[in-house]
Amino acid sequence: MNYPLDPYWVVALKALLVVIGLLTAFAFMTLIERRLLARFQIRLGPNRVGPSGLLQPVADAIKSIFKEDLVVEKADRVLFVLAPLIGVVFALLAFGAIPFGPPGSFFGYQPWVLNLDLGLLYLFAVSEMAIYGIFLAGWASGSKYSLLGSLRSSASLISYELGLGIALLAPVLLVGSLNLQDIVNWQKENGWLFLYAFPAFLVYAIAALAEAARTPFDLPEAEQELVGGYHTEYSSIKWALFQMTEYIHFITASALIPTLFLGGWTMPFLEVPYLWMFLKIAFFLFLFIWIRATWFRLRYDQLLRFGWGFLFPVALVWFLITALVVALGLPRSYLLYLSALSFLVLLAGLFYSPKPVRKGGGA
Amino acid sequence: MTLKALAQSLGITLKYLFSKPVTVPYPDAPVALKPRFHGRHVLTRHPNGLEKCIGCSLCAAACPAYAIYVEPAENDPENPVSAGERYAKVYEINMLRCIFCGLCEEACPTGAIVLGYDFEMADYQYSDLIYGKEDMLVDVMGTKPQRREAKMTGKAVKPGYVVPYVRPELEGFRAPTEGGKK
Numbered sequence: 001m002n003y004p005l006d007p008y009w010v011v012a013l014k015a016l017l018v019v020i021g022l023l024t025a026f027a028f029m030t031l032i033e034r035r036l037l038a039r040f041q042i043r044l045g046p047n048r049v050g051p052s053g054l055l056q057p058v059a060d061a062i063k064s065i066f067k068e069d070l071v072v073e074k075a076d077r078v079l080f081v082l083a084p085l086i087g088v089v090f091a092l093l094a095f096g097a098i099p100f101g102p103p104g105s106f107f108g109y110q111p112w113v114l115n116l117d118l119g120l121l122y123l124f125a126v127s128e129m130a131i132y133g134i135f136l137a138g139w140a141s142g143s144k145y146s147l148l149g150s151l152r153s154s155a156s157l158i159s160y161e162l163g164l165g166i167a168l169l170a171p172v173l174l175v176g177s178l179n180l181q182d183i184v185n186w187q188k189e190n191g192w193l194f195l196y197a198f199p200a201f202l203v204y205a206i207a208a209l210a211e212a213a214r215t216p217f218d219l220p221e222a223e224q225e226l227v228g229g230y231h232t233e234y235s236s237i238k239w240a241l242f243q244m245t246e247y248i249h250f251i252t253a254s255a256l257i258p259t260l261f262l263g264g265w266t267m268p269f270l271e272v273p274y275l276w277m278f279l280k281i282a283f284f285l286f287l288f289i290w291i292r293a294t295w296f297r298l299r300y301d302q303l304l305r306f307g308w309g310f311l312f313p314v315a316l317v318w319f320l321i322t323a324l325v326v327a328l329g330l331p332r333s334y335l336l337y338l339s340a341l342s343f344l345v346l347l348a349g350l351f352y353s354p355k356p357v358r359k360g361g362g363a
Numbered sequence: 364m365t366l367k368a369l370a371q372s373l374g375i376t377l378k379y380l381f382s383k384p385v386t387v388p389y390p391d392a393p394v395a396l397k398p399r400f401h402g403r404h405v406l407t408r409h410p411n412g413l414e415k416c417i418g419c420s421l422c423a424a425a426c427p428a429y430a431i432y433v434e435p436a437e438n439d440p441e442n443p444v445s446a447g448e449r450y451a452k453v454y455e456i457n458m459l460r461c462i463f464c465g466l467c468e469e470a471c472p473t474g475a476i477v478l479g480y481d482f483e484m485a486d487y488q489y490s491d492l493i494y495g496k497e498d499m500l501v502d503v504m505g506t507k508p509q510r511r512e513a514k515m516t517g518k519a520v521k522p523g524y525v526v527p528y529v530r531p532e533l534e535g536f537r538a539p540t541e542g543g544k545k
Contacts, residue, residue, distance in 0.1 A: 040376045044386040294376040295369065349366045 003181065006109045014106070014113045018095055026247040027057035033289050040293035061240070069236040074142030083140055084234065084241035087133025091248040093126045098255050099181050101265045101273035111265075111273070112181070119180040120168060124161075127211065127252065130245060131157050134230050137242070141233040149229030152219050156210060156303055160217070163311035164207035170200040170315075170322040171260055174332070184264035194261040196332065198339035199318045201261040202346070203311050208253040210307065213246060215292035219300055254284035393525040393539065396480055400526070401463040403481035403506055404456055406499045407474065407534045409446055414500075415475035416454060417447030425470035430460035447473070451496065458484050458492045468532075477532045481506045483523050501535045 006014070031046065031053060038045025047053040071080055096113030105111050116122050131154050138150020171193045172178060175186040187193055194201040210217035219229075226232070231242045258264060258280035265277040298306065325334055387394055396402075407415050418435025434453035444450040467476050484506045486492050491507055498507055505513065505520030513520045522539055529538045 036380075039384065040380050042379050042382060042385050044384045044388065047388075290373065290376065290380075293380075294372050346366075350370055351367065352365075 003103045003110055003115055010109050011113060014109070015096060018113055019092055022092060022095055022248050022251065023244070025251055026244050027061065029247050029251065029285065030060065030243070031056045032285075033292075036286070036289045037293050040290070064240040065237050067236040069238065070233070072142060072233050075233065076140040076142070079136050079140035080233075081238070083133050083137035084238045084245070085133075086136065087130050087245035088241050088248070090126050090129040090133065091245045091252070094123050094252050095248070095255065097123055097180055098252075098259050099184055099264060100277050103181070105273045115179070115181060117177070117179050119183075120172065120178045123180075123256070124165065127249065128157075128161065130249065133242075133245060137234065138230040141230075143233050145227045145232045146230050149226045149232065152226070152300060153213065153230055156217060156219055156300075156307070157213075159304055159307040160207045160210035160311070163203050163307060163315045164211060166312065166315040166319050167197075167200040167203040167207065168260065169319045170197040173319070173322050173326050174335075180259060180264075183260060184266060187263045188266040190332070192261065192263040195339055196335045197261070197318060197322065199314050199342045200322075201257075203315045203318075204261065205257055207307075207311055208257060209288065209291070210303075212250040212253045212288070214250060214288050216295045216298055217303055218292075218297055219303060250288065251281070251285065254281045254288065257284055389523065393523055395541070396524045396526050398526055398528055398530045400480050400482075400524075401465050401478040402524075403458070403479050403484060403494070404461075404467070404499050405477050405479040405501055405533055405536050406454065406496060407477055407501050407532075407536070410534075413443060414445040414450060415473045416451045416471075417445050417473055417475070418449045418451040418454075419472065421470045421472060422467035422476050425466045426461075427464060427466060428460045428462050430457045430462075431455070431467060432457075454496045454499070456494050456499070458494055459489065474532060477536075479533055479536055480524050480526055480538050481509075481522060483509060501533075504537065 034056075035045035035047075035053065045053065046056045049055040049059045071077060097116060097119050099110075099112045100106075101111040103110055114122070134153045134157070135150045138146040138148075138153075141147070171183060174193065174196055175183050177183065177186075183193070190196075209215075213219075228234075231239055234242060255277075258277065262280055263276075264280075265273065267276045321338060322335065324330070325332065409415055418433055420433045420435070423429075423431040423433050432453065432455045433451050435449045436452035438444055438448060438450050463478065465478050468478055484492065486508050494507065497503070504510075505522060509520045509522070525539045525541055527541050529536055529540065
């Protein structure tokens with residue numbers, strides 16, 4: 001769909017706003033996450049710097065900027081510096097395509113930076129470039145742990161990318177557009193997409209966790225096994241850039257899930273621009289932190305098996321079902337019923353709990 | 364590992380999210396000590412105001428760390444300091460050597476030296492860590508650095524602890540108790 005284009009200076013201003021907003025959000029997410037994790041563990045968390053710890057991000061920033069910036073001898077100097085920058089730049093780029101409200105609601109301008117017909121593909125391309133940041137970091141460090149960590153991250157990111165991408169095909173087929181604005185508008189008219197594609201929604205949410213390298217899938221930074229993963233050799237501001245990349249991916253994932261499956265900025269009742277979008281993002285951020293506070297990290301082979309052996313087939317089957325419904329022109333309500341059925345299957349799985357079977361090898 | 368177990372574990376952490384943190388924000392909030400905590404020594408007095416210490420040096424003999432120095436002197440019968448023949452003219456404990464084992468308390472025949480509750484004794488100079496009689500008699504509140512700070516700011520000494528009750532051996536020692544009773 002075509003919307004009036006904003007003047008260039010407005011676009012530039014919005015881009016700047018997104019960057020500043022994301023960086024601020026990153027700074028405060030570190031604090032919020034630490035405080036929340038602490039409360040989950042019946043602790044208080046950092047509360048010393050400023051009122052209830054609110055200035056902690058500032059203190060962290062000052063600390064990480066003034067720490068000694070080491071470059072190890074065996075490192076490839078150019079790539080070593082370039083890797084964290086690549087990571088951050090591509091993480092920041094992804095956010096611009098997400099719509100935050102109805103057209104023209106941003107002081108008469110559009111509440112998004114980019115309105116691309118390729119929306120989703122762009123997001124994919126850009127967020128996948130972040131793998132280069134991780135992989136180059138591991139390679140350029142000239143350290144075994146870094147290389148192992150980066151190999152792990154790249155392998156898991158690429159594996160989960162498949163599930164992620166194919167899970168997205170279902171909504172794309174239904175809407176008939178890759179444009180994020182179109183997807184949100186379609187949901188406004190026809191109901192939220194998770195009703196039509198519950199399995200795809202689940203697969204996407206899980207794979208997004210893995211993409212952001214969040215807890216059940218946070219193998220890149222499995223300290224117990226890999227020291228620091230791909231950023232073992234990084235210190236000071238470069239290390240902070242990696243943290244930034246990670247958190248921005250985390251925030252982007254939390255913004256994309258609602259945009260694609262939970263109606264984006266829309267709400268069936270009481271429509272307030274921005275409010276619902278921010279609430280939905282906050283909900284997913286909280287959910288991911290909650291999961292981090294609760295679940296354990298998967299073993300590497302379990303991670304890959306889960307990605308290839310479960311998420312990928314589920315996404316593929318649902319994609320085929322959706323394709324069948326769309327291609328044969330069957331009523332969309334079929335998908336609603338099937339979604340509800342899959343939800344019931346999930347519920348049944350919740351209540352059916354067999355004794356864990358121990359196979360040889362401690363699986 | 365089942366879906367049910369995963370869901371249940373989420374419930375458990377959520378329950379903890381809404382429960383009160385167990386952290387004691389120590390300098391802001393007092394630490395809850397047990398009544399028999401071994402802290403800074405207190406030299407107690409009889410109810411009539413005479414010192415219990417008779418300067419016998421048994422505490423110094425019992426001390427495994429050689430932290431106690433006692434110099435006795437004869438009491439003036441007209442104007443006695445302690446209830447016995449002699450009293451401790453000098454009574455010093457080196458807090459850097461003391462291991463707070465409480466053997467001095469066990470050795471004392473008159474119950475004069477009792478381990479109290481103060482523990483915030485960190486200081487800058489060795490000489491300041493030798494506590495004399497004037498730092499340990501019952502009516503003294505707080506440790507040397509605490510009293511120094513109180514003198515500088517003009518505020519009362521604020522101990523960093525609270526006890527459920529003061530044990531009877533610490534006769535006349537005013538420690539902050541739970542519920543605000545002194």
